[in-house]
Amino acid sequence: MNLTIQLFATFRNNRFKEAQMQFADAITLGQVIAELEITIGEVGMVLVNGRHAPMDQELSDGQLVALFPMLSGG
Amino acid sequence: MMAHTLAKEKNMDKILRVNMSNLSTSSENVPAEWAGLGGRALTSTIVAKEVIPTCHPLGKNNKLVFAPGMLSGTAAANTGRLSAGAKSPLTGTIKESNVGGTAAQMFARLGIKAMIIEGLPTGDAWYGVHVSKDGVVITEETELIGKGNFAVVEALELRFGKKTGVLSIGTAGEMRMLTSNISVKDTDSKIRSHGRGGLGALMGSKKIKFIAIDDTAAPGITLADPDKFKEAARIFAKALISHPATGEGLPTFGTAEMVNIVNAAGGLPTRNFTYGQFEGRENISGETMRETIIERGGKPKHGCQSGCIIQCSQVYNDKDGNYVTSGLEYETIELMGANACVGNLDDIAAADYVMDDIGVDSIETAVTFGVAMEAGVLPFGDGKEVLRILTDEIGRGTPLGRILGSGAGNVGKIYGITRVPVVKNQGIPAYDPRSIKGIGITYATSTMGADHTAGYAVGTNLMGVGGGIVDPLKKDGQVDLSRHVQIAAIMLDSLGLCLFVGFPAADVPTCVPSLIDMLNARFGLELTPEWIGGLGMTTLKTERAFNIAAGFTNIHDRLPEFFEEPLLPHNAVWDFTGDEIDEFWNF
Numbered sequence: 001m002n003l004t005i006q007l008f009a010t011f012r013n014n015r016f017k018e019a020q021m022q023f024a025d026a027i028t029l030g031q032v033i034a035e036l037e038i039t040i041g042e043v044g045m046v047l048v049n050g051r052h053a054p055m056d057q058e059l060s061d062g063q064l065v066a067l068f069p070m071l072s073g074g
Numbered sequence: 075m076m077a078h079t080l081a082k083e084k085n086m087d088k089i090l091r092v093n094m095s096n097l098s099t100s101s102e103n104v105p106a107e108w109a110g111l112g113g114r115a116l117t118s119t120i121v122a123k124e125v126i127p128t129c130h131p132l133g134k135n136n137k138l139v140f141a142p143g144m145l146s147g148t149a150a151a152n153t154g155r156l157s158a159g160a161k162s163p164l165t166g167t168i169k170e171s172n173v174g175g176t177a178a179q180m181f182a183r184l185g186i187k188a189m190i191i192e193g194l195p196t197g198d199a200w201y202g203v204h205v206s207k208d209g210v211v212i213t214e215e216t217e218l219i220g221k222g223n224f225a226v227v228e229a230l231e232l233r234f235g236k237k238t239g240v241l242s243i244g245t246a247g248e249m250r251m252l253t254s255n256i257s258v259k260d261t262d263s264k265i266r267s268h269g270r271g272g273l274g275a276l277m278g279s280k281k282i283k284f285i286a287i288d289d290t291a292a293p294g295i296t297l298a299d300p301d302k303f304k305e306a307a308r309i310f311a312k313a314l315i316s317h318p319a320t321g322e323g324l325p326t327f328g329t330a331e332m333v334n335i336v337n338a339a340g341g342l343p344t345r346n347f348t349y350g351q352f353e354g355r356e357n358i359s360g361e362t363m364r365e366t367i368i369e370r371g372g373k374p375k376h377g378c379q380s381g382c383i384i385q386c387s388q389v390y391n392d393k394d395g396n397y398v399t400s401g402l403e404y405e406t407i408e409l410m411g412a413n414a415c416v417g418n419l420d421d422i423a424a425a426d427y428v429m430d431d432i433g434v435d436s437i438e439t440a441v442t443f444g445v446a447m448e449a450g451v452l453p454f455g456d457g458k459e460v461l462r463i464l465t466d467e468i469g470r471g472t473p474l475g476r477i478l479g480s481g482a483g484n485v486g487k488i489y490g491i492t493r494v495p496v497v498k499n500q501g502i503p504a505y506d507p508r509s510i511k512g513i514g515i516t517y518a519t520s521t522m523g524a525d526h527t528a529g530y531a532v533g534t535n536l537m538g539v540g541g542g543i544v545d546p547l548k549k550d551g552q553v554d555l556s557r558h559v560q561i562a563a564i565m566l567d568s569l570g571l572c573l574f575v576g577f578p579a580a581d582v583p584t585c586v587p588s589l590i591d592m593l594n595a596r597f598g599l600e601l602t603p604e605w606i607g608g609l610g611m612t613t614l615k616t617e618r619a620f621n622i623a624a625g626f627t628n629i630h631d632r633l634p635e636f637f638e639e640p641l642l643p644h645n646a647v648w649d650f651t652g653d654e655i656d657e658f659w660n661f
Contacts, residue, residue, distance in 0.1 A: 008334045009327060009361060017356075044318070044537045050340045050643055052543055066338040071323035072533040073386065073574045074332035074404035074504065074526065 001061035008068045030055035044070030087187040094280045095193030099210040112144030114170040114567035115613045117159025122616045127623035131163040132279040138191040143570015147182025147295045150307040152572040154179045154379035164252045164272035165498045165523040168620040171268040174378030175258030180239040183292040195281045206288040222431035223257040239287030244433025247274030249471045251479035253434040264400050269435040298598030306591035313585035317578040324386035327360030329404035334359045340643045341509030343413040346444035347495045350641045352412035371395045390423045399427040408504035409440030421457030432469040441482040441501030449489035493636045498523035508646040510546045515556035518631045519658040521617035529560030540580035561610030628656050
């Protein structure tokens with residue numbers, strides 16, 4: 001299935017800003033993050049279609065995953 | 075021994091009074107009940123005790139109080155914040171507005187626990203106030219009247235020396251505009267701002283153009299236990315650096331890092347709070363700002379105060395490498411860039427410089443432009459017209475300039491607009507409360523009017539600061555969260571700490587104990603972490619009591635009606651009942 005992956009801040013270093021990527025059906029959010037070679041501990045915020053989601057959530061075709069390192073403060 | 079040290083300390087510190095009615099000054103010993111206070115806890119305590127709550131904010135009975143934080147003037151990192159307190163001309167509530175720059179550390183080294191400016195002069199003359207180890211001198215001022223803040227700083231450095239500290243008002247403050255702020259010189263002779271609440275108008279009403287500070291031969295800080303202080307300060311600095319928000323995110327991307335985060339969460343105020351996401355957000359993001367600054371030879375890292383090890387500020391240059399502005403913050407970028415749809419960093423940076431120079435709050439002013447654009451005063455996204463209006467209308471006090479200089483709430487009334495994002499007449503900052511509900515409770519209940527810094531629930535709502543995410547789209551837990559962060563903010567504002575110390579304070583176990591150790595080693599006390607929480611609760615209740623006596627009720631702790639309209643992309647609505655919000659004060 002296809003997912004849109006958006007990366008922000010330092011996660012873009014040596015990766016990308018936004019990409020359409022193919023993943024196995026029923027893959028979990030945590031597995032997608034692992035495939036991007038990002039460790040869970042580095043993740044500050046992860047949104048699926050704009051909402052917070054647990055790492056064991058199964059994803060479905062066409063969803064948008066946005067990944068941020070720990071950032072805060074405005 | 076400890077009692078002796080504390081007594082010595084109390085004798086050293088003083089309260090300065092500047093009476094503008096008879097142009098006299100005096101120095102008083104610190105009353106016992108104020109000895110254990112500083113920053114916001116002290117300004118709010120003084121305002122609550124000495125200012126008549128129903129007074130006119132620009133009349134003879136209001137007072138302007140400055141107080142450095144309890145740890146200001148020491149060598150500890152990020153402790154140089156200054157509090158300014160009063161009854162706010164903009165909101166009519168009690169106000170504490172907090173700033174970096176050099177003034178807090180200079181006041182603290184001079185042993186000035188607080189400076190209270192009271193009364194009103196009778197004639198039309200303007201004055202400058204000069205503070206040094208020998209006391210305070212008030213002098214009539216003519217040369218700098220009508221001048222912008224940058225010219226004031228430059229002239230005062232020539233007059234009093236390069237190292238002079240400066241608090242000043244621009245032309246907006248002279249005209250007593252409700253958006254006007256008090257500027258504070260930073261280490262680069264540029265400007266930081268006591269931004270919120272219209273305190274520039276208050277200083278203008280007292281006919282004070284500037285306060286210059288000379289800390290030559292100041293007595294400095296006497297630490298009760300220097301070794302213990304040094305060790306605690308080391309642990310504190312380590313906590314700051316070890317947290318990813320203060321150690322990596324803020325120094326790399328500045329506060330503009332929030333643009334993409336808040337946009338992704340659907341809470342980025344866009345087109346006068348009509349949408350929660352902005353198509354052009356990448357152009358105004360922290361990631362883009364960093365690249366642009368580096369490409370043009372600016373500084374991506376910069377401190378608002380000496381001793382800052384977070385360095386979230388920056389110096390922004392134009393395409394030719396010339397200085398445009400520094401300290402370009404997320405709120406200014408977001409509210410001008412997405413909410414007023416200006417959409418490019420160059421126009422926003424140029425506007426930021428002019429706002430600093432004429433001396434208006436860049437949050438209130440940017441929110442005002444969003445409302446004015448909806449009213450048809452100028453088109454959404456017209457950055458060049460924003461710049462013209464700031465310079466030619468607001469800066470010069472034309473009728474249109476005076477209208478826009480009176481803030482978002484008044485502009486909404488004058489033009490008959492219902493989408494007016496204010497609470498207690500103060501503009502709502504750059505997080506839509508429908509999608510980030512914890513900050514909405516802070517906007518509603520803060521004693522200051524809408525103010526994100528009064529209780530920054532965003533960190534927990536979006537990033538889980540302090541032990542896990544409180545879902546920003548649900549009502550559960552938001553009132554408790556806002557109460558918790560509002561109490562914590564008072565600790566930060568009273569110790570003289572940067573707001574961002576709140577992140578390691580919530581997540582790094584050694585941080586708060588190191589702060590307590592520093593306080594105890596500074597003053598020779600035996601305070602506990604419980605004392606800090608108590609200080610926050612007591613101060614909040616003191617501020618609330620002032621507001622109630624000034625005529626505010628729980629009905630003022632509400633968000634504007636338009637927030638009941640659904641916000642894309644989540645169709646989020648503000649659906650807290652009054653009773654649910656009022657639960658905030660149940661402590």
